[in-house]
Amino acid sequence: MGDSVTSAADSGTRPRVFLEDMGCQMNRLDSELVLGRLAGAGYERAGTAADADLVLYYTCSVREHAEDKVYGRLGALKRMKQERPELRIGVMGCMAQNHQEELFARAPHLDLVIGTSRFEDVVSLVEEARSGKRVLAVDRKPLSFERDVTARPRRHQAFVSVMRGCNKFCTFCIVPYTQGREQSRPIADVLEEARRLVDDGVVEITLLGQRIDTYGADLRDGTNLAQLLTRLHEEVAGLVRICFLTSHPNHMTDELAAAIADHPRISRYLHLPVQSGSDRMLQRMNRGYSVADYRSAVATLRRRVPDLALATDWIVGFPGETEEEFESSAALLRELEFSGSFVFKYSPREGTRAAEMADDVPRAVKEDRNQRLLALQLGMSAARKQQRIGLELEVLVEGPSKLDESVWSARSAWNEIVCFKAAGDLQGMLRKVRIQRATALTLFGTPQDEQGAAR
Ligand code: SF4
Structure with missing residues (x-):
């Protein structure tokens, strides 16, 4: 050619x-x-x-x-x-x-x-x-956060960036080096963007930040995530679900837990990475909390929102992790009854502090720990899903299922995938679905109402 x-x-x-x-x-x-x-x-x-x-x-x-x-x-x-x-x-x-x-x-x-x-x-x-x-x-400059709200792939759902960067410097993580220092957007900007998205058909937004529960700290005017969630809930009519990612245990305040509890359109699913069940590992990772601190953050949340679905991240095979320390992670997974776990086998990232530590857990051991933690979570998730059988859940319809176009795929407020059959175009609508059966990853049910509540 x-x-x-x-x-x-x-x-x-x-x-x-x-x-x-x-x-x-x-x-x-x-x-x-x-x-x-x-x-x-x-x-x-x-x-x-x-x-x-x-x-x-x-x-x-x-x-x-x-x-x-x-x-x-x-x-x-x-x-x-x-x-x-x-x-x-x-x-x-x-x-x-x-x-x-x-x-x-x-x-x-x-x-x-x-x-x-x-x-x-x-x-x-x-x-x-x-x-x-x-x-x-590759020079650094403040971002404008400007966007054309109509340019997005999903009609009813949108991500909204509320902050950039991370100041935490966990020893394994490259993000603070690649994304720079935390930079939050004023609440008024986020509200404005959310209103424009709703005007363009969005009913669910997911607020994004690397440590989103530190949102507002750099603005130094008392702004925080609880206020942002509350104002979105109260001031942006038409939003039927407000989600946010990702939280850090050190900033899980009672005010934030109360904001979730008091506002039903805020998602009942929280992603709160723990990374390890061993204090020594958490210290080497520079996570800034102990296992007891993490338990206390979870207790604060569950006191206010007893039915919260809590998902977490784990790193297995971090430098120096012993079998006993890994077992502490498995024990914590069982104890706190997470609804989901993202498990990562440690690999050193050049330029991070952990990359200077000896990567001494053999690959096969990392793989074995990864599989064991995943199997444990899968068993717990399957049991949790079985307990949903017979319940009526309100779900937001995302679109036709990827596996079967005749089936609608929706999500509950606990971030569970719920599939059901129904006629008509239901995308972006809320439906009540009675759960009939469950696999480890998906719930299946029948719709209980004829009319969707939102669109
Ligand atoms: S793991 Fe999260 S909190 Fe830690 S440095 Fe990376 S982005 Fe920041």
Whole structure:
């Protein structure tokens, strides 16, 4: 093919972008914002890299595996770039911030490296790259949080970023280095964005922040997450569910627990990573709390919201973790009856303090601990799901099930997936469903009402 291939961008048709996002919800939102800005500049979505004039990877640096995947993707594009030199390829997000110029050295066919503070400038940076320059944009600057609310993939659901960055510096985590210091948005901005989203059809928002329960601390005017949730609940009519991610145990206050308890449209699902059931491991991770502190945070929450579904994260095989320390994690999982667990096998991230510790737990032992913790959680989740049989739950319909288009997939306020059959277009509606049966991951039921409550 060679140089004779003319790109869509040059031929007068609309240029096409293929974007793949990896990692956390924050990356999903940033990818949506990037696509929104590119759509505003005339770009169309392409289904594959082969169909695109611009290929972007919105990357994650939290685990080695995620970075290896990007290098794999870039390697696969080398040939395409030789055949179509006008193709532009970019790496965005945490990996761009973390590795900067090194990415050009490892993938010389790369055109753009755009860090975590510069994604809002994607249109001008891509223009620069299209003029033939290699673009490195990794400097830090405050984000505007501006967005076109209509540019989003789901009609009824939206992510809303309420803060960026993290000041905690857990020893295993790269996020404070890639995302910078905590920067919160004023409440008025978040309310305004939520109202615009609702006007455009959204009924559920998920507020995002790395340590979202520290929201507002940097504004130094007394703003906090409890106030934000309360005001969203009271002032934004049309929102039927308000979710938030991710919390840190040190900031779980009674005021926040009370805000959840007093406002029924706030989700009854909380993600509160514990990471380990061993005080020595928590200290080495610099988590800033003990197991007793974590228990006390959970007690504060459950005192106010007894039926709260609590999900958590675990790291297995952190440097120096003994079998006994791992068993403390398993015991804590049983004791606190988590509704879900995300289990990660430790892998060192260059530049973090933990990477200087000896990674001394053999790979096979990490894998074994990972499987044991997952099996334990699965058994508990299955038992919990069985207890839901016979109950009537209010669920928000997300869309047709991926496995069976004739079945609706919905979520309860406890973040459970509930599937049921019903006629009509129910997306974005609340329905009451009586649970008839359950697997470890999904509830199945029959709808109890004819009319949905919201849309
Ligand atoms: S709280 Fe710890 S794990 Fe969470 S983003 Fe901050 S440094 Fe990373």
